[in-house]
Amino acid sequence: MAVKVYIPTPFRRLTGNRVHVEADGRTVAEVLADLIRRFPALGELIFDAERRIPAHVNVYLNNREIHSLDGPETPVQDGDEVAVIPAIAGGMQTPMPRSAGRGAHTWRTE
Amino acid sequence: MNDGQTTQSGAPRVLTPQQVMRYSRHIIMPQVGPVGQRKLMAAKVLIIGAGGLGSPIAVYLALAGVGTIGIVDFDVVDLSNLQRQILHQTDDVGRPKVQSAKETLLAYNPEVTVITHETPLTSDNAFAIIDQYDIVVNGADNFATRYLVNDACYLRGKPLVDGSILLFDGQATTYLPGKGCYRCLFPEPPPPGLVPSCAEAGVLGALCGTIGSIQATEVLKLILGVGEPLVGRLLLYDALSMEVRIVKTRRDPRCPLCGDHPTIHDLIDYDAFCGGPPLTTTGARAGH
Numbered sequence: 248m249a250v251k252v253y254i255p256t257p258f259r260r261l262t263g264n265r266v267h268v269e270a271d272g273r274t275v276a277e278v279l280a281d282l283i284r285r286f287p288a289l290g291e292l293i294f295d296a297e298r299r300i301p302a303h304v305n306v307y308l309n310n311r312e313i314h315s316l317d318g319p320e321t322p323v324q325d326g327d328e329v330a331v332i333p334a335i336a337g338g339m340q341t342p343m344p345r346s347a348g349r350g351a352h353t354w355r356t357e
Numbered sequence: 358m359n360d361g362q363t364t365q366s367g368a369p370r371v372l373t374p375q376q377v378m379r380y381s382r383h384i385i386m387p388q389v390g391p392v393g394q395r396k397l398m399a400a401k402v403l404i405i406g407a408g409g410l411g412s413p414i415a416v417y418l419a420l421a422g423v424g425t426i427g428i429v430d431f432d433v434v435d436l437s438n439l440q441r442q443i444l445h446q447t448d449d450v451g452r453p454k455v456q457s458a459k460e461t462l463l464a465y466n467p468e469v470t471v472i473t474h475e476t477p478l479t480s481d482n483a484f485a486i487i488d489q490y491d492i493v494v495n496g497a498d499n500f501a502t503r504y505l506v507n508d509a510c511y512l513r514g515k516p517l518v519d520g521s522i523l524l525f526d527g528q529a530t531t532y533l534p535g536k537g538c539y540r541c542l543f544p545e546p547p548p549p550g551l552v553p554s555c556a557e558a559g560v561l562g563a564l565c566g567t568i569g570s571i572q573a574t575e576v577l578k579l580i581l582g583v584g585e586p587l588v589g590r591l592l593l594y595d596a597l598s599m600e601v602r603i604v605k606t607r608r609d610p611r612c613p614l615c616g617d618h619p620t621i622h623d624l625i626d627y628d629a630f631c632g633g634p635p636l637t638t639t640g641a642r643a644g645h
Contacts, residue, residue, distance in 0.1 A: 256525040256597055266598045302545035310604040330602070332593060334543040335523035337409065337498040337560065 248323050250278045253330040261288045270329070275308055276319035278329055293331050303334040370395075376468070380422055388583040394422065398468075400580045401425040403490035405478060405506055407454040408432075409560065410496030410520050412444040413569030414576070419462040419469050421577055426462065427490055429474040430454045441562030478502055480624035483509040492579055494518045494572050500546035501627040507532070507539035508624055511615055516579055520572040525561050527568035527594040530606060531575050531587040537608035538615045542591065549632030564596050 252270050254262045262268050270285065272278035279300075283290035295301040306313045307330040313321050323329070372380070372391055376398075383389040389397075400423050404411045407430040418426055434442075434449040434457055442454075449457040455473035462471050474486055478497075483505055487493055493510050495517060497503050503521070510517040510532065517532040519539060532538050571592065578584045593602045613620045 253602075255593070256595060257523055259597075266595070266600070301547075303543050303547045305542070305604075307604045310602060312604065312606070315605065315607055330593075330604070332528075332604070334500070334547065335521045335526060335528060336500045336503055336546075337522050 248273060248278075248325050248327070250323050251326070251328045252278065252282055253328060255330075255332055257333055257335065258289060258292060258331065261292070262286050273322060274319065275306060275313050275321045275323060275329060278323055279306070279319070279331075292333070305332050306330070307332065376422070379466075379468075383421065389581060393581045393583075396580050396582075397422050397577070398424040400492070401427070401490045402576055402580075403427040403429065403487060403493045404496060405429050405493065405502065406496035406498060407442070407444055407458040408438065408496055408498060409441040409522065409562070409565035410569045410572065411458075411494075412442045413566045414494050414496060414520075414573045415444060415458060415462055416465060417570060417573035418576060419466045419471075421573075422466065422468060423576070423580070425470045425472065425490070427472040427474060427486070428455050428458050429476065429478050429486060430458070431475055431477045441560065441565045443566075478505060480505060480627065483624060484513060487513055487515055490515070492516045492518065492576055494576055495520060496569070496572075499631075501631040503539060504546065504630060505624065505627045508614055508621060510534070511538050512623070518572045518575045518579070520568045522560050522564050522568050524559055525564060525596040527564050527571075527596070528591060529568050529571045529575070529587060529594070530591045531579070533586075533588050535608070535615065536588055537606055538612065540614045541609035541612045541616075542606050544609075544612070546631045561596055564594075567594060567596070 248271065250270055250272065251267050253267055254265065268285065270278045270281040272281050279293060293300060293304055300306055308316060308321055308323065309327055313319060372394060377384065380394050384391055384394050402418055402423050404415050404426065407415065407428050411428065415426060415428060432454050434445040434452050434454055436450050438445060439447060444458040444461045445454065453475055455475045459471040459473055462469060476482060478486065487509050493506060493515050495503065495506050497506060507517065511534055514534045519532060520529040575586055578586055589606055590603045591606050593604065608615060610617045
């Protein structure tokens with residue numbers, strides 16, 4: 248399934264400043280996995296060291312948070328939209344992965 | 358105390374001709390009217406932070422005649438604040454923000470009462486401050502204060518109008534006790550090290566006006582009892598793509614604060630929870 252993924256401005260420069268990017272998958276988890284295959288640096292921001300979605304990041308499918316659906320295993324349809332939204336508190340620099348390595352769960356300032 | 362000019366709730370019994378004129382563009386709307394205006398004049402609203410969000414929130418509430426406006430902030434005005442914090446002007450650099458804020462608001466509308474709390478908001482003083490108000494508006498610039506305000510408002514049964522900004526993104530929502538809270542939305546803050554200091558931040562100044570104005574609108578709606586507040590909904594504003602989306606939020610039955618089996622019954626150590634420096638230095642500072 249081809250899904251449109253919305254990238255908020257704190258993550259956007261990791262997608263070449265694209266607001267929406269395409270990703271494929273049958274479930275939200277597969278879509279996110281495909282997303283970070285295309286944009287590996289995003290992986291450190293939308294997954295924790297155990298490759299789970301951290302508690303300060305919410306994933307929405309068609310504007311519904313996935314835990315109110317079937318979680319990461321929620322099926323997606325062609326044309327659906329996934330949005331990955333972090334908690335923000337002001338005073339936060341654009342998060343950047345410390346390395347391109349898998350699982351490094353630290354953002355650094357510029 | 359009742360001076361005969363006000364009702365027991367503190368609302369004025371009769372608007373003066375000057376008040377009718379000043380608030381005429383509100384009063385003429387049936388959703389407000391003279392009754393609504395008196396509600397606004399009797400309302401007590403606390404604003405956390407006199408910074409980027411707190412500025413437009415405070416200005417619009419004062420202009421609307423919200424009778425009592427409290428402001429918590431312990432910072433002083435910095436030159437770098439003036440790109441977005443419209444409560445403060447160039448001559449205010451170096452002055453306590455709450456002083457500058459009070460002067461600005463009273464210049465806009467001398468009829469309102471501005472109460473300044475020149476202190477960091479902490480677990481020790483949060484209840485005592487929040488208890489003085491009907492509604493709390495959040496313009497804090499750090500996660501520790503956000504969780505503190507959330508918990509304090511829930512535990513004291515106060516509506517919380519929340520807003521946050523970063524770069525070109527803004528978020529706004531309203532929490533009514535029992536209908537979900539910040540912990541339901543974001544159970545944990547980002548790990549330590551994720552959030553640099555405010556001085557390193559970037560945020561579009563005009564974004565503060567957008568989100569702060571939405572927060573002020575929410576407060577006015579709550580006071581007036583009109584419209585549909587952003588309860589159970591999170592507004593996401595993207596200034597770069599100029600997209601606004603509203604996602605659904607919900608009370609999480611597993612929430613440690615407002616869930617079915619809560620484990621948080623009092624304020625906690627929010628510095629430890631957020632893994633940051635002591636709240637005495639990161640408390641309700643500046644607010645964005």
